[in-house]
Amino acid sequence: MSFFKVETRNVSLYYGNTAALKNISLGVPENKVVAIIGPSGCGKSTYLRLFNRMNDMIDDVRVEGEVLLNGKNIYADGVRVEEVRKRVGMVFQKPNPFPKSIFENVAYGLRINGVTNKRYIEETVERALRQAALWDEVKDNLKKSALALSGGQQQRLCIARALAVEPSVVLMDEPSSALDPISNAKIEELIWELKKKYTILIVTHNMQQAARVSDWTAFFYLGELIEYAETKDLFTNPRNEKTQNYITGRFG
Amino acid sequence: MQQRAEASPQTMQSTAFGARRPVVYYTDSLIKSVLFLCALVSVFTTIAILTVLLVQSYFFFKEVSLVEFLTARQWTPLFAEKHFGILPLLSGTLLTSLIALLVSVPLGLAVAIYLSEYARRPVRKVIKPFLEILAGIPTIVYGYFALLTLTPLLQKFIPHLAGFNALSPGIVMGIMILPLVTSLSEDALRAVPDSLREGGFALGASKLQVSLSIVFPSALSGIMASIILALSRAVGETMIVAIAAGNLPQLTFNPLEPVSTMTAFIVQVSQGDTPYGSLAYNTIFAVAIALFVLTFILNMISFRIRKTFLAAGGG
Ligand SMILES: Nc1ncnc2c1ncn2[C@@H]1O[C@H](COP(=O)(O)OP(=O)(O)OP(=O)(O)O)[C@@H](O)[C@H]1O
Ligand SMILES: [Mg+2]
Numbered sequence: 402m403s404f405f406k407v408e409t410r411n412v413s414l415y416y417g418n419t420a421a422l423k424n425i426s427l428g429v430p431e432n433k434v435v436a437i438i439g440p441s442g443c444g445k446s447t448y449l450r451l452f453n454r455m456n457d458m459i460d461d462v463r464v465e466g467e468v469l470l471n472g473k474n475i476y477a478d479g480v481r482v483e484e485v486r487k488r489v490g491m492v493f494q495k496p497n498p499f500p501k502s503i504f505e506n507v508a509y510g511l512r513i514n515g516v517t518n519k520r521y522i523e524e525t526v527e528r529a530l531r532q533a534a535l536w537d538e539v540k541d542n543l544k545k546s547a548l549a550l551s552g553g554q555q556q557r558l559c560i561a562r563a564l565a566v567e568p569s570v571v572l573m574d575e576p577s578s579a580l581d582p583i584s585n586a587k588i589e590e591l592i593w594e595l596k597k598k599y600t601i602l603i604v605t606h607n608m609q610q611a612a613r614v615s616d617w618t619a620f621f622y623l624g625e626l627i628e629y630a631e632t633k634d635l636f637t638n639p640r641n642e643k644t645q646n647y648i649t650g651r652f653g
Numbered sequence: 654m655q656q657r658a659e660a661s662p663q664t665m666q667s668t669a670f671g672a673r674r675p676v677v678y679y680t681d682s683l684i685k686s687v688l689f690l691c692a693l694v695s696v697f698t699t700i701a702i703l704t705v706l707l708v709q710s711y712f713f714f715k716e717v718s719l720v721e722f723l724t725a726r727q728w729t730p731l732f733a734e735k736h737f738g739i740l741p742l743l744s745g746t747l748l749t750s751l752i753a754l755l756v757s758v759p760l761g762l763a764v765a766i767y768l769s770e771y772a773r774r775p776v777r778k779v780i781k782p783f784l785e786i787l788a789g790i791p792t793i794v795y796g797y798f799a800l801l802t803l804t805p806l807l808q809k810f811i812p813h814l815a816g817f818n819a820l821s822p823g824i825v826m827g828i829m830i831l832p833l834v835t836s837l838s839e840d841a842l843r844a845v846p847d848s849l850r851e852g853g854f855a856l857g858a859s860k861l862q863v864s865l866s867i868v869f870p871s872a873l874s875g876i877m878a879s880i881i882l883a884l885s886r887a888v889g890e891t892m893i894v895a896i897a898a899g900n901l902p903q904l905t906f907n908p909l910e911p912v913s914t915m916t917a918f919i920v921q922v923s924q925g926d927t928p929y930g931s932l933a934y935n936t937i938f939a940v941a942i943a944l945f946v947l948t949f950i951l952n953m954i955s956f957r958i959r960k961t962f963l964a965a966g967g968g
Contacts, residue, residue: 563855
């Protein structure tokens with residue numbers, strides 16, 4: 402068993418012959434937010450996508466080591482990728498709502514699971530939209546196209562869409578980097594709310610954001626995990642020189 | 654190198670006031686006029702064709718009323734007892750075209766989805782050239798294939814099938830327009846951004862679910878356009894139906910019987926010994942106008958579909 406909700410043990414990932422992640426061991430306790438920071442190209446997105454096996458879709462990717470969800474290796478033989486992805490939701494950098502109505506976007510995860518009970522779907526959609534702090538803004542327009550929403554609303558819709566299938570872990574890859582400051586603040590508030598129920602991994606380029614929303618922070622550099630500590634410690638008292646250089650803006 | 658610098662807008666301005674204009678300037682304006690002439694030629698051709706059609710069919714409609722043309726149920730302009738109802742030709746055209754769509758749309762969409770969502774690059778490299786070969790076969794070959802190969806084959810399963818019929822050329826036409834449906838639909842599917850696919854996969858959707866419930870609807874407007882284009886291609890197709898459908902205008906939607914289409918009729922008259930300027934001869938212009946209107950309506954429909962679909966928020 403693992404003490405952590407999700408964990409990687411000695412994980413290396415190769416794109417062809419180049420290692421994008423080198424021997425990474427890191428655990429995330431339940432109901433905590435872990436921020437992943439580091440310069441561009443250091444492997445943050447790649448690391449995040451380990452947990453819902455999104456890297457599988459790229460040709461020529463090889464993963465070594467173990468990625469544990471509730472103590473079970475999700476890369477083991479016989480594990481169904483679809484099952485993993487239902488338990489590990491993901492929010493992308495650019496909002497990517499489907500060209501469907503607001504309602505159908507949130508209901509999508511239920512429909513592909515064969516849920517047909519109308520009452521249940523309606524209740525779930527409302528719950529997810531409330532959790533994503535979008536309900537009040539869209540409740541009278543559920544039939545409207547999701548593409549008519551603003552960027553910030555679209556991103557909260559994508560969060561609602563991920564929450565509707567009741568995952569236990571949520572992955573967020575720079576979820577507010579494409580948004581205006583107000584939408585950004587809303588998303589951060591949301592993350593605070595969500596961590597009561599979910600375990601969250603968030604990639605961010607914004608150090609203040611990492612400091613504001615996360616309990617723990619991991620600093621990646623050139624595919625290696627340089628430092629992993631409680632957020633306040635990492636930002637006030639970094640142990641590693643590279644971490645210090647990065648958070649003080651000397652490179653990256 | 655120097656020429657290129659002179660052609661840039663800033664330097665052009667300074668030289669334009671000077672005595673000497675750069676060579677590039679003249680070549681540019683020459684090319685522009687040549688291209689304009691080409692555009693003009695195509696506009697005039699269209700106008701000329703329309704004028705001829707209208708003038709010649711005027712002679713036709715002087716003798717045959719529009720009402721008879723549109724409502725009479727027989728088309729026998731070459732017989733002693735003449736009837737001028739376009740409906741039999743229209744039904745033949747629609748029947749063969751619909752059969753072609755029934756073949757090419759399901760098959761074409763399946764191939765398009767396979768090529769765009771499933772096939773790995775080496776597989777695609779093998780399949781695409783085959784489709785292009787299909788598109789390059791002369792229609793007369795398709796026509797004889799329908800008449801001499803497919804019809805006898807079908808007769809083994811369908812005893813009532815006439816030697817000339819709508820079914821066989823319809824199917825073959827479907828094969829002919831298959832590459833059109835496939836490649837245009839594939840383009841539309843490929844244009845759907847990967848971020849949407851990722852969004853679906855991240856929710857635990859299977860590849861089939863992502864293809865059918867996300868990618869396909871997102872590409873619907875492009876797919877519709879490809880289907881309508883294929884339909885108007887089928888409506889305008891001549892050789893296959895002229896050879897294998899039987900040139901027998903009758904108002905029927907039974908695919909097992911011989912029919913004639915608008916295009917096949919035009920071929921029949923223009924190749925026969927119908928005297929120039931006679932009423933029978935002028936029928937081909939009336940039919941051509943009808944064909945023109947039909948394709949025009951099809952294009953309007955496709956335009957409307959696209960517009961309403963875009964308004965609904967589709968891609
Ligand atoms: N599909 C791929 N094929 C090959 N190499 C890839 C692929 N995706 C990423 N890489 C490489 O892996 C390394 C890590 O990429 P990754 O996207 O994880 O970085 P990142 O830390 O998320 O960067 P950013 O902050 O810019 O988003 C980079 O060197 C990148 O070039
Ligand atoms: Mg990234």
